[in-house]
Amino acid sequence: MSQNQSIFRTPGEVHFGAGAVASVGRIAKTWGERALIITGARSAKTTGALDAVCQSLKAAGVSVVIYDKVGHEPTIRLVEEARALARSEQCDLMIGLGGGSPIDTAKCAAGLFYSPEPVASHFRDGLEPPDRALPWIAVPTTAGAGAEATPNSVLIDEETKIKQSLRSWRWLAKAAIVDPQLTVSCPPTVTAYSGMDAFTQAVESYVSRHATPLTEAISFEAALQVAKALPRAYENGADLEARTAVAWGATMAGIALANARLGAVHGFAHPVGAFYSLPHGMVCAILLPWVIEYNLDVAAPKYARLARALDVTAPASSDECAARDFLAYVRELNARLGIPAKLGEVGLERDRIDEIVKHTLPSGSLAANPKDVPEEDLKAMLAAQL
Numbered sequence: 001m002s003q004n005q006s007i008f009r010t011p012g013e014v015h016f017g018a019g020a021v022a023s024v025g026r027i028a029k030t031w032g033e034r035a036l037i038i039t040g041a042r043s044a045k046t047t048g049a050l051d052a053v054c055q056s057l058k059a060a061g062v063s064v065v066i067y068d069k070v071g072h073e074p075t076i077r078l079v080e081e082a083r084a085l086a087r088s089e090q091c092d093l094m095i096g097l098g099g100g101s102p103i104d105t106a107k108c109a110a111g112l113f114y115s116p117e118p119v120a121s122h123f124r125d126g127l128e129p130p131d132r133a134l135p136w137i138a139v140p141t142t143a144g145a146g147a148e149a150t151p152n153s154v155l156i157d158e159e160t161k162i163k164q165s166l167r168s169w170r171w172l173a174k175a176a177i178v179d180p181q182l183t184v185s186c187p188p189t190v191t192a193y194s195g196m197d198a199f200t201q202a203v204e205s206y207v208s209r210h211a212t213p214l215t216e217a218i219s220f221e222a223a224l225q226v227a228k229a230l231p232r233a234y235e236n237g238a239d240l241e242a243r244t245a246v247a248w249g250a251t252m253a254g255i256a257l258a259n260a261r262l263g264a265v266h267g268f269a270h271p272v273g274a275f276y277s278l279p280h281g282m283v284c285a286i287l288l289p290w291v292i293e294y295n296l297d298v299a300a301p302k303y304a305r306l307a308r309a310l311d312v313t314a315p316a317s318s319d320e321c322a323a324r325d326f327l328a329y330v331r332e333l334n335a336r337l338g339i340p341a342k343l344g345e346v347g348l349e350r351d352r353i354d355e356i357v358k359h360t361l362p363s364g365s366l367a368a369n370p371k372d373v374p375e376e377d378l379k380a381m382l383a384a385q386l
Contacts, residue, residue, distance in 0.1 A: 006212045008259050011138070011149055011173040014251065018240065020179040021052050024095070024139060025060030027175045031135035032093025034063045036086045038106040039097040040070050047185040049141050053097055065089045070098065072279070073163075074105040075156045080119045082109040086134070094136040096173075099194065100145025100154075100280070103138050108153035110136035111171040122166055123157060129168045138173045141182040143233075143247040144194025144281055146201055146254020148176035156274050162359060163274035172258075178251050180244040188234050191246075192337040193281030195230040198250035199223060199333075200284040203292070203306070204263035205256040207299040208368045215260035218252050224309055225249035227333065234337055264291045264373050267366030268382075271359035276347045285339045286346070289331045290381055291369070296323055298371045303327070342385040353382045 015023055028035055035057055037050070044050040045068070054064050067082045082105055086094060094113075096106030112119055113134040121127045138148035147153075152167035186194070205211065206219035229245035236242070265287045273283050292303060304322035307313040313325035331341070340346055357378045360366055366373060373381075 008212070008214055009151070009169055009172060010255050011176045013175040014149070014178065015175060016178045016248070016251070018179060018181045018244070020177050021049070021139060021182060022056055024053050024137065024177055025056035025058070025062055027177065028057055028062050028093060028095065028137055029060045031137070031174050032062065032091070034065065034089065034091045035093040035095050036065045036067060036082065036089065036091040037095045037097055038067045038070060038082050038109065039102045041068050044097050044141060047141070047182070049097060049139075049182050053095065053139060062093070065091055070102045070105050072101060073156050074101045074108070074153065075158050076119050076123055077158060078105050079108045079112070079155065082106070083113055083119065086113060092134065094134055095139060096136060097139045097141065099140065099142040100147040103140060103145070103147040104153040104155070106136050106138070107147065107171050107173070108155060108166055110134040111153070111166070111168055120157070123155060123164070129166070129170070131170070133168070133170045135174045138176045139182070140176070140178060142186055142190060142194040143180070143183050143243065143250040144197040146198060146250050146257065148173060148178065149251055149254030150258040154270065161274050163270040165364070176251065178247055180240060180247040183243050183247060184237055184240065186237065188237065189338070191234050191237060192230070192339060193279045193285065194250070195226055195233065195246050195281070196285035196288070196334070196337065196339065197281035198246065198253045199226040199230065200265050200288045201253040201257045201262060202226060202249060203288065204265055205253065205260040206306070207295060207302050207370045208260045208263055209370050210368050211260045215256045219256040219260065220306070220309070222249040222252035222256060223306055225252070227310055231333070231336055261368035262365040263369040264294070264366055267360045267363035267369070268356070270363070271356045272343065272348070275352060275356065278346055282339060282346070283343070285334050285337070286341070286343055289327055289334070290385065292327050292330060294373070294377070294381060295369070295371050296320070296327070299323070343382070344386040348382065348385060350383065350386055353379055356382060
């Protein structure tokens with residue numbers, strides 16, 4: 001624990017459980033009369049999630065406007081378009097439906113709804129968000145990003161390819177509706193990538209230099225929930241018990257990281273993902289073992305505790321040995337989920353390392369890593385993955 005005083009914040013409400021999506025209309029009615037649903041172009045439609053949300057809203061007397069242009073990554077342009085549509089349609093509420101990208105788009109569009117400035121001015125120039133935000137509700141359809149529980153929106157500037165967060169505690173959702181049934185249709189690769197994003201966030205927030213006893217308890221349990229259930233959800237997407245455990249872990253990890261921050265994995269992951277258009281969860285999964293190994297000399301007791309709880313080390317092992325057993329376990333988990341061992345396998349180029357490091361150095365996630373990571377070590381860690 002790195003500070004004597006701390007503050008802990010969460011979404012206003014978390015509604016969790018199979019069938020919880022049916023309550024979205026009743027909950028939304030508390031906050032508005034006309035909702036803009038921000039979602040992707042296909043997934044929520046083909047799985048029936050969009051229909052379920054619309055039906056619940058309409059039954060509660062909430063009118064619906066749909067913005068369905070969000071792709072794999074949220075961008076400045078998408079937020080600007082969604083915000084403009086909400087204004088023109090006189091919406092008083094937003095709903096983010098989908099994975100982390102639609103949820104982050106809704107979060108930022110709601111957070112900047114009352115700003116007279118372009119979204120780009122907040123992103124590029126550091127302009128502070130306004131003191132009030134439009135109410136918004138998160139309905140995740142994947143178990144990974146934990147965006148339903150965080151105050152930050154991770155966007156890409158399509159012109160510069162820079163990926164970074166905008167954040168404000170005012171941006172926490174009024175309600176997060178986490179229905180594990182909505183994740184059953186996720187294909188194995190999405191399940192693996194999103195699940196490892198959640199696991200990485202749990203592990204990084206657990207060892208973060210900003211962790212507190214409260215966040216550590218949540219991070220620790222989140223890591224166990226995901227680790228034990230993710231292989232089952234990956235191998236059998238219809239396993240609702242496994243899906244439920246991973247969904248719990250993802251939301252818990254989101255709550256923990258919102259209050260404790262993350263680490264070097266996420267410092268790297270944003271520029272790497274932006275430069276190479278790679279799935280965020282896959283990048284996090286590849287990087288996690290490398291960062292764990294780097295952190296061993298300062299975070300071994302925590303990694304060891306995870307290893308013992310997961311029963312992947314001998315009961316009498318020293319912290320150092322148990323931490324290395326945890327590292328081996330994470331590598332094996334990645335392999336079981338079909339995730340590559342090195343970034344070089346998915347496109348990392350030696351001549352891009354300096355540029356990636358340049359964009360990693362200012363990261364708040366990097367600053368929260370339990371061990372300082374100087375520029376030369378960042379470069380060495382990437383070079384080792386070629």
